[in-house]
Amino acid sequence: MKKLILASSSPRRAELLKQIGLDFEIRAGNVDETPLPGLSPPELVRCLAEKKAAAVARQLNDGIVIAADTVVVWQGQVLGKPLDEDEAFAMLSRLQGSVHEVFTGIALAGARSGKSLVGHEQTRVFFRAIGEDEIRRYVAGGEPLDKAGAYGAQGRGAVFIKRLEGCYTNVVGLPLARLSLMLKEFGINVL
Numbered sequence: 001m002k003k004l005i006l007a008s009s010s011p012r013r014a015e016l017l018k019q020i021g022l023d024f025e026i027r028a029g030n031v032d033e034t035p036l037p038g039l040s041p042p043e044l045v046r047c048l049a050e051k052k053a054a055a056v057a058r059q060l061n062d063g064i065v066i067a068a069d070t071v072v073v074w075q076g077q078v079l080g081k082p083l084d085e086d087e088a089f090a091m092l093s094r095l096q097g098s099v100h101e102v103f104t105g106i107a108l109a110g111a112r113s114g115k116s117l118v119g120h121e122q123t124r125v126f127f128r129a130i131g132e133d134e135i136r137r138y139v140a141g142g143e144p145l146d147k148a149g150a151y152g153a154q155g156r157g158a159v160f161i162k163r164l165e166g167c168y169t170n171v172v173g174l175p176l177a178r179l180s181l182m183l184k185e186f187g188i189n190v191l
Contacts, residue, residue: 004025005027016169027059041071041078053065053066071149072100075094091144097130100149101125106120125153125164141156
């Protein structure tokens with residue numbers, strides 16, 4: 001199998017790749033992730049994922065780089081990772097009792113071939129009503145601080161989710177069904 005490189009330091013993305021049996025190296029690129037004005041959420045995550053993949057691919061002689069970027073969108077507002085506990089509390093207060101979308105952009109880049117492929121996934125997430133005290137306890141536990149939208153669907157944040165429309169692993173940060181189809185275009189079959 002061709003060498004795979006995950007251009008991310010996200011433990012969740014690494015776990016998802018391990019879950020489907022992929023062997024890979026981790027090499028996070030140093031890319032400015034400041035949201036670009038004027039881009040729609042799908043355009044934004046695709047652009048950032050592509051920048052990450054290209055940055056890492058330029059450092060390599062061989063292999064296929066996998067990069068991703070995830071944002072949460074609530075009422076048209078992009079919610080990235082919270083800067084601190086206060087921002088995490090504010091994000092969760094907005095999301096509670098409502099519906100939001102999670103967008104993840106995926107980019108693959110062949111280090112030697114220069115071939116690249118970019119896609120994205122969208123999932124609707126329905127949150128139950130959450131009391132202020134619950135939000136404070138969740139934030140105090142530290143889980144929300146490194147996650148877009150200030151919650152982890154694969155962790156304790158799962159208790160806030162009433163239902164999903166779309167791909168669950170997209171909400172975690174890497175839509176595996178879409179990724180497997182993209183890898184096929186690089187000659188890699190997951191199964």
